[in-house]
Amino acid sequence: MIPVFKRATAVSMGITAAFLIAVGATSAAAAPGGKHGEPPLLTEADCTPLTGLTISASDIGLPTSGADIETAVWDAAGNYCAVTGWIRAVSAPQDMQFRVNLPAAWNGRTLQFGGGGFDGSLVTATGNYTAQPAGSPTALSQGWVTLGSDGGHQGGPGFDGTFQLDEELFLNYGQWSVKKAHDAAYAVIDAAYGVVPQWSYFIGGSQGGHEALDAAARYPKDYDGIIANYPAYNVTMMHVGAVNFRDALLLDGGAGHLNAAETASITNAVYATCDTLDGAPDGIVSNVGACNEVFDVQSLACPAGVDPATVDTCLSEMEIAAALKITTDYDLGIEIEGNSVFAKSALFEGALYQGFAGFGSGPLSQGLQFQVFNATMQYGVAGNPPDWNGYTVDPLDYAERVQEVGEIMDVTDVSLNRFRAYGGKVILTHGTIDDFITPHNTLQYYAALQDEFGPRLDSFLKFYMVPGWGHGQGRFVAQYDGLDAIVNWVEQDVAPSGLVARDGNPGADRTRPMCEYPSWPLYQGYGSLDQASSYQCVTE
Template identity: 45%
Template sequence: MADSGGQCRVLGDIHPVDPAAPPITYEVNLPANWNGRALQMGGGGYDGTLVTGLGSYALQPDGQPTPLQQGFVTLGSDGGHEGAGFDSSFGLNDEALANYGTQSIKKTHDVAMALMKTAFKRSPQRFYFVGFSQGGHEAINAAGLYPKDYDGVVAGTPSYNVTMMHAGIGGVYAKALYANGGAGWLDPAKTKLLVNAVYSTCDGLDGVKDGVIANTRGCLDTFDVTSLRCPGGADTGDTCLSDAQIGATNDIASTHNLGFPIAGNSLVPAAPIYYGATYGVFTLGTVKQPSVPASGKEAFQYAVYNALVTNIVTRNPAYDPMTFNALDWSARLQEVAKQLDSTNVDLSAFAKKGGKMLLTTGLADDGISPENTTAFYQRQVSTFGQRTLNGFMKYYTMPGFSHGFGAFNARYDALPTLMNWVEKGKAPNHLTMVDANAATAGRTRPLCEYPQWVKYTGGDVNKASSFTCTSTN
């Protein structure tokens, strides 16, 4: 269909081989003012909603023209199924699971290529991918699995290891919070108590008290959760934490060894509960014990654990996740990870062809831990060496930013930065992020390349020029 602006919107289905599998629904938007480039946009969560490509790309600053308005062919899909949130029922079908894991990216790309050749009589000069969360995972897959198809990708807080995160991290949360009758569970008041204590201790460690914790390593060195211990260690109310609750938060804040590797990695990353996570959106839940099936009132991390364990791993929708033992299901977890995880993805062909990747994470992200993204980056350092890696990947951390929201609701010029690097050879330098929160809209901070962090050095606290990227505490 054509709209009043001259664009042609093509919506369709890619039919499955298995008649029991759902189709991949896609949209490709062909602009009248085509700039010779294509931009594929990634989804979120377990996908299940059509990414139309009509709006802004992930973390694009407010007020800018959309990519389609700028002349990009834009495209997206529903990942190969329909469903809200973390509805994992599609995982009962092999083809639907494969489409979600990797194949819908390639199939949607190829449809768009065919449509561009038909409409414009030529292929795009450049093909980009921008995504956040699951979309960031899809960006990594685009670069690693289909390097011939993409020139540059933006991977924001990628859920590149869905199986490990949901089985490993979710399992840690479930056991920490709900074992022993829920002795370790923190109700909303206790969660707020902990978060307020962390911010009271750490907000000023970066040189300014602004509701943003930038010096996260300094925070880990300074904050002591035992300062909140109830007298005698028993649970005496919402003004303190019991020994069991302190044990639970320590578990959540620690790296764990799963006991066997999933897609080449056995380490479950720590969560930022002691250096900036607020658990205000991805909450620790409002019930002391989970229900079977889940009620929706449990901790967010338990919810994703439940989604993976039931419909994807055991393929028993009635399975009780609290009885799940990962070691007993290690073979099946490995099989699922082959479909869903990009932990050990090979980026060498992407790098060799001149592809570029921007990788980011929020340092206050309680949906996908920043430690998880850092672990991915460090594996690339080990594989390529720092100098070679710097030639095609840049990793930036965003203080105060969680999973699409936060005390500093970060936005930055990802697409023009990526294009300058790919098309002009101009590597990113001195990037700036802008806050999209209504109360603090327009304040800026430097976007620091890992392992540097943002330190206030004097001047207007709302301007990036008053801050410096530093590696020292």
């Protein structure tokens, strides 16, 4: 018998209904007072009295019990007021924490920072935004109001999915925390400056990229521009669909498992085959299409007479089968928000799968992909049954609940049309060697956008695939000035053009052009391999 998902209380059953009402008029409860006036200078004398400020539930456009400011502390070194508060739950066992930083000289803009993973800890929003160039001034130091939250709950390290047992906390994480933090912050801003922002932006990566797309798609009147880097927009499919990784590594009783050395043998062969297909021997595979045509994992098969169990430099039949399974689109058999396909891995395109994103030490000690699968399946889908075994569970046994979870967490088929209609702009990026959220996942999303908007898409969304960039790491750690680019597009109607990314790896001193998909950077045959000016964006 399939365990029934545990609901918190009768009160929480009403949360979803209240949510539907709120989303129906998603920004009817937008920022109090509208956009008006010039902000005054803020001083320490203005900051301290914000402690104890109470925000009415009516000022927050989703179900809450209002909010309270816990601390308001003047940071003399940074010349800003750091405000921390709690958005009170309706029935959940936890309140939601948020942070707003109010500069002395405000430029009239807000920048909301996204979280990461399962969230669960406060984003203070005082440092660099995702993929910001190292050494460049923070948004806060430039006069922006910055804000963040804990994503709607407090959790343990890693992928602690226990919060998913409570409906309100689950909805907070899946889609509500973005709006709740925005509205609470606007109330604080209005109280501090007497005016509210002229412009509102959101930047994040991974889960923060998902939250950026939530901001645009679900709350289009609240935001003017967003940047979504390697977004986890379809969290449910990403997590549940990772059963494909589990089953690949468990082939033939675990004979398919790829240890770190075997995985490195694959990626070393990929780079040996594909690195120079873009004209540059630089350790980056830029011509991914050509790489897919020429790389053959069968070339790594152990020769006759060599026992695969004794070496890591060649692969067994089962290990090759596992690698092929991982690098093939997988039909889950359950449609989640209009999609049933878990996108293939980029293992044969340069994704490294080492360290935090590796496959673990053995078939029953798998890595990150299994962790997220197990967490969401155990708590969000199955409701934490006492006899849980993530290595044997079949998602098809929970098909209906998986679809319900998709409605909570995913933004896959929530249209950006209203955001476009209100003048919103989107910068979307992904790295070609992301070994946690495969780049093919975002390619699926972009293809769906092309189907929906056709030639209109380019007028409000720019998509960049960055060769060598992984999940915040990789052979080329992209850092680019996304904030200026999105501001110029939103406020001056100057679309991004000629963006350049710098490699943020320690000791690296190289740049590459950020090419709009489907183009990629081809070395022109002259000039420094380390300079963006030596490359041309091409499509063939």
